[in-house]
Amino acid sequence: MRKRKSKKLNLRPTVRIYCEGKTEENYFNMLKQKYHQANVSINSRYSIKVKAMARSGMALLHDVLENPKLNIQDKIYLVFDHDEHSQQELLECFDLAKKSKYDITILFSNICFEVWILMHFEPVTAAYTRPQLFSKLSGKQYFNEEYSRNKGQKINILRDKVSTAVKNANRISSPNDESTKIIKKDPYTNVNLYLKDIFQTDQY
Numbered sequence: 001m002r003k004r005k006s007k008k009l010n011l012r013p014t015v016r017i018y019c020e021g022k023t024e025e026n027y028f029n030m031l032k033q034k035y036h037q038a039n040v041s042i043n044s045r046y047s048i049k050v051k052a053m054a055r056s057g058m059a060l061l062h063d064v065l066e067n068p069k070l071n072i073q074d075k076i077y078l079v080f081d082h083d084e085h086s087q088q089e090l091l092e093c094f095d096l097a098k099k100s101k102y103d104i105t106i107l108f109s110n111i112c113f114e115v116w117i118l119m120h121f122e123p124v125t126a127a128y129t130r131p132q133l134f135s136k137l138s139g140k141q142y143f144n145e146e147y148s149r150n151k152g153q154k155i156n157i158l159r160d161k162v163s164t165a166v167k168n169a170n171r172i173s174s175p176n177d178e179s180t181k182i183i184k185k186d187p188y189t190n191v192n193l194y195l196k197d198i199f200q201t202d203q204y
Helices: 022-038 057-065 087-099 114-118 130-137 162-169 195-199
Strands: 014-019 047-052 075-081 103-110
Touching: 014 022, 014 057, 022 047, 022 114, 022 195, 057 075, 057 087, 075 195, 087 103, 103 114, 114 130
Parallel strands: 014 047, 014 075, 075 103
Antiparallel strands: none
C-alpha cells in the first residue's frame, strides 16, 4: 500500500501591500521591479504582492482582514491617505491594525500619497490640498503633464529619486511617532520608514 504524501504547508512569508489606488500600486510595483533587479535573492526569502483595493481607512482594513489568503507569517502593509477621514476613524484604524493577530503596518500620508511623490523632487514642509499637489506635480519640472490623469503611469521617472524622497521624508517622520501625533501632522508620510523592511535594502 502506497503511503499518502503529506501536504506541505508553504511557510514562506509573503509581503502583501494593499493600496488605496492605482498610483500607489504602480509606485510599489516599480520599486519591486527595481529592487528585485538589484537583489535577485529577495524572492528566495519571500514574495511581494501589491494590490490596489479602491478602499481607504477602516474600509480597507476590514477588506484585508476578511481575505482568506492571509497567513499569520505574512507581513502586511496598508497604504492610504488622510483624505476626509475623521481623526477618530483613523485612530480606531491604527488601533485595530495594532491589535490584529496579523503583522499589519499602516503607510500613512497626509494629506495624500502625493506628499511622498513630491518629496522625490524637493522637501515638503508646508501643507497642501490635494488639488494643489496635483497642480504642482503637473508642472514642467515634475511630470510635465496633467498629473490627475496619469494614475502613476509615468511613475518610472521616480525610480532614481527614491533616496531623495527618503532624505526629505526623514525630516518630518520618525519611527517613534505615535498614531495620535501622525494623524495631526500635515504634511506627513511614513513610507520612508518601511522601505528597508519591505525590500530588504537601504541602498535606494
